[in-house]
Amino acid sequence: MKRLAEILMYTVFAVVVGALSVWPSYELVDGDHAIVSLVFSHAGERIGECRKFSQEELNELPPNMRKPADCPRERHPVRVELRSGDQVLYEETLSPSGIWADGKASIYQRMMVSSGTHALFVGMNDSGEQSGFDYERSVTLDLTPGRNLVIRFDTQTQQFLIR
Amino acid sequence: MIERLHRMGRALFGIVRRPMARAFDGAENPLNYLGALTIFFLWIVLISGIWLLVFFRTSVSGAFESVEYLTREQWYLGGIMRSLHRYASDAAIITILLHIVKEFVFNRYRSNRWFTWVTGVPLVWMIFILGITGYWLVWDELAQYVAITSAELMDSIPIFTESMAGNFLSDDLLSNRFFTLMAFLHLIGLPIFLVFGIWLHVFRLNGPRINPARRMMAASLIAMLVLSALYPAVSHDQAELAMTPQSLRLDWFYLHVYPLVQIWSPGWVWVFLVGISTVIVVAPWAPPQKKEQPALVTLDFCNGCERCVDDCPFGAVEMVPRTDETNYTHQASVDPGLCISCGICVGACPTATPFRSRGELLPGIDLPDRTASALREDIVAAGKQGDTPHVIVFSCRGDPQLPEVEKAGLSVVKVNCMGQLPPSYVDFTLSRGHADGVLLLGCQDGNCSYRYGAAWTEQRLARQRDPMIRSRVDMSRVAIGWQAPWSKNAGAIQKYEALLQSLEQ
Numbered sequence: 051m052k053r054l055a056e057i058l059m060y061t062v063f064a065v066v067v068g069a070l071s072v073w074p075s076y077e078l079v080d081g082d083h084a085i086v087s088l089v090f091s092h093a094g095e096r097i098g099e100c101r102k103f104s105q106e107e108l109n110e111l112p113p114n115m116r117k118p119a120d121c122p123r124e125r126h127p128v129r130v131e132l133r134s135g136d137q138v139l140y141e142e143t144l145s146p147s148g149i150w151a152d153g154k155a156s157i158y159q160r161m162m163v164s165s166g167t168h169a170l171f172v173g174m175n176d177s178g179e180q181s182g183f184d185y186e187r188s189v190t191l192d193l194t195p196g197r198n199l200v201i202r203f204d205t206q207t208q209q210f211l212i213r
Numbered sequence: 214m215i216e217r218l219h220r221m222g223r224a225l226f227g228i229v230r231r232p233m234a235r236a237f238d239g240a241e242n243p244l245n246y247l248g249a250l251t252i253f254f255l256w257i258v259l260i261s262g263i264w265l266l267v268f269f270r271t272s273v274s275g276a277f278e279s280v281e282y283l284t285r286e287q288w289y290l291g292g293i294m295r296s297l298h299r300y301a302s303d304a305a306i307i308t309i310l311l312h313i314v315k316e317f318v319f320n321r322y323r324s325n326r327w328f329t330w331v332t333g334v335p336l337v338w339m340i341f342i343l344g345i346t347g348y349w350l351v352w353d354e355l356a357q358y359v360a361i362t363s364a365e366l367m368d369s370i371p372i373f374t375e376s377m378a379g380n381f382l383s384d385d386l387l388s389n390r391f392f393t394l395m396a397f398l399h400l401i402g403l404p405i406f407l408v409f410g411i412w413l414h415v416f417r418l419n420g421p422r423i424n425p426a427r428r429m430m431a432a433s434l435i436a437m438l439v440l441s442a443l444y445p446a447v448s449h450d451q452a453e454l455a456m457t458p459q460s461l462r463l464d465w466f467y468l469h470v471y472p473l474v475q476i477w478s479p480g481w482v483w484v485f486l487v488g489i490s491t492v493i494v495v496a497p498w499a500p501p502q503k504k505e506q507p508a509l510v511t512l513d514f515c516n517g518c519e520r521c522v523d524d525c526p527f528g529a530v531e532m533v534p535r536t537d538e539t540n541y542t543h544q545a546s547v548d549p550g551l552c553i554s555c556g557i558c559v560g561a562c563p564t565a566t567p568f569r570s571r572g573e574l575l576p577g578i579d580l581p582d583r584t585a586s587a588l589r590e591d592i593v594a595a596g597k598q599g600d601t602p603h604v605i606v607f608s609c610r611g612d613p614q615l616p617e618v619e620k621a622g623l624s625v626v627k628v629n630c631m632g633q634l635p636p637s638y639v640d641f642t643l644s645r646g647h648a649d650g651v652l653l654l655g656c657q658d659g660n661c662s663y664r665y666g667a668a669w670t671e672q673r674l675a676r677q678r679d680p681m682i683r684s685r686v687d688m689s690r691v692a693i694g695w696q697a698p699w700s701k702n703a704g705a706i707q708k709y710e711a712l713l714q715s716l717e718q
Contacts, residue, residue: 055236060436063243067303068440072462076472078358085457089379147374158368158376198457200382213383213455 079162084193086132086139086161086170090203091154094126094146094176126178128155132201133171134163165195172201172210185210215500222318229311234697243433245659245697246425247312252411253430254308257301257437261294262400269350271396272389276352277451284447296441299464302344304437306466309337317496321662324504325527325553327497328417334494336410339403344467346399350392354449354458357381362471369479384454417551419528420665506581507552510545512536514564515577517543520679521558524632526664527551530558530578545578555663556580556633560670563680567592567641583629588638595624596647602716604709605648607634609655611662613696614705618654621706631655632666636673636682643690650690650712654705657695667695690716 079085100121108116125146132140139161147153169190173183185203187210193199202211233244243250268291270279283291313333316322322330348359364378380386415421424430449461463471473482508521508530521530522545529551532543545558558578559565565576567589574586597603605624608615609631618625628634631653642648658667672678674691682688692712694705 052236052238055232056241056432059233059236060432063304063307064300064436064440067300067307067437067466068444070465071299071303071446072464076461076463077459078461078475079457079459081459087379087382089376089382091375153374156374156376158365158378196456196459198382198455202379 079196082165082195083162084165084195084197084199086134086163086193087198087200088130088132088140088157088159088161088172089200091156092128092174092176092203092205093154094128095178096122097124097126097178098122123150123152125152125155126176128157129175129183130157131171131173131183132161134168139163163193165193165197167192170201170212172212174203174210187212219318219320222314226314226318230697239657239659239695239697240426241428242659242697243308243425243429244311244315245657246422246429247308247315249422249425250429250433251305251308251312252423253425253433254301254305255407257297257434258305259404261298261301264291264294265298266400269396271392273352273384273387273392275389276350276392277448280351280353280448284445288445292445293438293441296444296446297437298347299446300437300440302347303464303466304433305340306344309340313337313493319660319662320502323497323502325529325551329414330497331494332410332414332416334490336407336414338490339407339410341467343399343403343407344464346395346403348464348467349395350399351448352392352452354452355461355463357452357454358458358461359468359471360452362474365474366479366482369483382454387454417528418664419526505554507549507554508547508556508558508578509581510547510578511575512539512544512577514575515541515544516564517541517545518563519543519545520561520563521545521578524557524561524665524669525552526555526557527553529553547578553663554580554582554629555666556583556629557663557666557669559585560630560632560635560673561680562635565635566637567635568637580629580633583633585635588626588628588634589641591626592638592642592647595626596642597649602649602713603647604650604652604712604716605642606652606654606705606709607631607638608653609633609662609666611656612654613656614654614694617705618709621709623709624648630661630663630666632661632663632669634670636680639674639691640683640686643686650692650716652705652709652712653691653693654708655693655695657697660697 100119102119103111103117127146128144130140130142130144131138140159142157144155144157145151146155167190169188171186171188173186175183177184185208189212191199191212200213203209204211230244233242237243239245265283268279268283268287270276280295283295285292316330345359345363349356349363361378361381364376364381367373367377380391415423449458470482470486473485477485517532517535519532522532529548530545531548533546535541535544537544559576559580562576562578565579565585567574567585574589576585579585592605595605603624605626606618607626607628608618609628611630615625615627634653639651642651653670655667655670656662658671661667669678671693673680674682674688674693676682676684692708694708
């Protein structure tokens with residue numbers, strides 16, 4: 051009897067291990083939805099123009115501190131907007147990174163949208179202007195259920211990539 | 214407050230232990246060897262992992278294909294190994310969880326035990342990270358989810374400027390080198406730290422139990438093998454970063470936190486995890502346990518025999534060069550930072566003999582709060598009054614049977630741990646006529662609050678360990694009743710009556 055109970059205990063243990071290693075299943079995305087991911091890092095423009103040092107100013111500087119121009123380190127925040135038709139999916143002004151606010155602004159956003167046709171617009175402003183966008187792209191896409199659409203900004207070509 | 218938590222925990226723990234106690238004898242009960250059982254499961258994980266490593270390819274496409282090959286084509290060995298690898302990892306989480314709960318509810322984490330408790334916390338983190346990186350390596354849809362969610366968690370730590378999670382959103386950004394890195398972490402880096410962590414975890418213990426009983430190991434391995442054969446672990450579909458998997462069969466043992474990343478946010482999940490870890494780390498001091506005085510060495514009676522060093526379960530006694538004028542080369546020295554005042558060293562000391570007639574009864578090592586002298590006085594006080602058979606019950610403080618025998622009004626002499634009782638005290642009790650029988654009640658092996666109290670006592674009474682009981686003692690007049698500390702109906706009275714009946718005959 052004791053042996054049977056022992057076997058039963060090990061069986062229960064194995065069943066618990068086997069069950070909880072796969073069950074219950076986890077629903078990640080609703081059946082008729084897709085994901086739009088907006089992900090990139092981009093440095094805004096510097097907040098001011100570089101100013102060339104005059105010869106007198108350079109002479110006053112210690113030799114190891116002399117440089118041709120004085121450039122402000124800080125960069126403008128990056129304003130990003132993503133719309134599907136008239137619906138705003140994402141709108142945010144991203145601060146530059148770094149304690150001197152001179153680094154890149156980064157974004158990583160995953161948004162669940164209903165599957166189907168979407169007229170997407172993505173715009174970015176990195177020059178500190180309050181309105182309008184320095185870079186923008188519009189595209190109409192058919193998003194199948196479960197699709198993961200990724201929107202990036204290519205810093206080399208200076209344009210949005212939508213895949 | 215903390216005592217109430219312990220009581221509630223003991224009640225909850227009782228739900229698990231009651232059917233277990235019916236099914237297993239003490240030495241075979243997995244609940245008594247949870248730490249050792251965890252290490253055994255990790256051995257299974259290691260050995261099965263080595264087999265998987267032989268066939269594993271560290272590339273984006275190779276990873277999934279090699280695991281599929283093991284699972285489908287080499288199902289008879291590779292598939293079994295893969296399943297064993299997973300299920301033993303999962304089983305280890307159960308034993309770890311029960312191990313933590315048990316040590317907590319039975320108050321075995323405070324005072325000088327804090328080191329073992331605290332060093333267990335990074336071990337748990339390491340085991341979880343090992344499990345998570347393991348799922349990553351399969352590179353199926355579950356791995357995709359684990360990779361993205363793990364990267365989101367990492368991104369929420371404000372030290373990275375570039376998003377790590379962005380690398381897992383399209384196939385063209387994923388490189389083979391990433392799999393090499395993950396394989397290094399999972400196969401070499403973390404296991405090395407884990408071995409070091411386990412060593413550190415048991416560092417302060419004298420004679421840590423690394424291996425459970427062979428029967429328990431065999432039964433656990435068979436259970437995992439049968440599970441692997443009947444319900445083999447399989448992958449999801451291959452990861453496709455352009456798509457998001459809709460439904461996943463999560464391994465809830467390792468990935469239970471991941472859905473919270475979506476429900477809360479990565480930042481709050483960190484707060485949750487770090488918060489729990491912090492609470493566990495500070496638990497030994499919240500509130501600190503009142504410390505009893507550590508064992509005290511009296512050099513006049515210490516002959517440097519080393520038995521206290523051998524028997525101390527916490528390595529609190531060591532031999533150091535002699536500091537007095539005697540001819541002995543060494544003397545015992547107690548580290549107050551390690552001593553938890555169990556008294557097992559007193560039980561091991563050959564000079565702790567109640568037969569001493571001249572001078573004060575002062576052994577080479579003694580507990581100031583429960584001296585060998587006071588113990589002898591208690592025996593005399595509890596001694597025989599009339600002609601009827603009389604039994605003195607020795608009970609350790611943590612023994613669940615103690616309330617039962619006290620309520621029944623039996624003659625009880627209490628010790629901190631049964632290992633504190635030198636065998637000569639049993640001899641003294643019987644040969645000096647203080648009692649006709651002796652009943653020793655304590656916590657069973659594997660559940661002893663001080664680890665080796667029951668084991669050493671049994672070996673001393675069986676004349677297998679020094680100090681041995683004298684051969685003149687009639688062992689039919691000595692009965693032992695070990696019990697798990699959670700036992701409700703401990704049955705001490707029945708044991709008492711049975712001994713009394715045998716004495717009358």
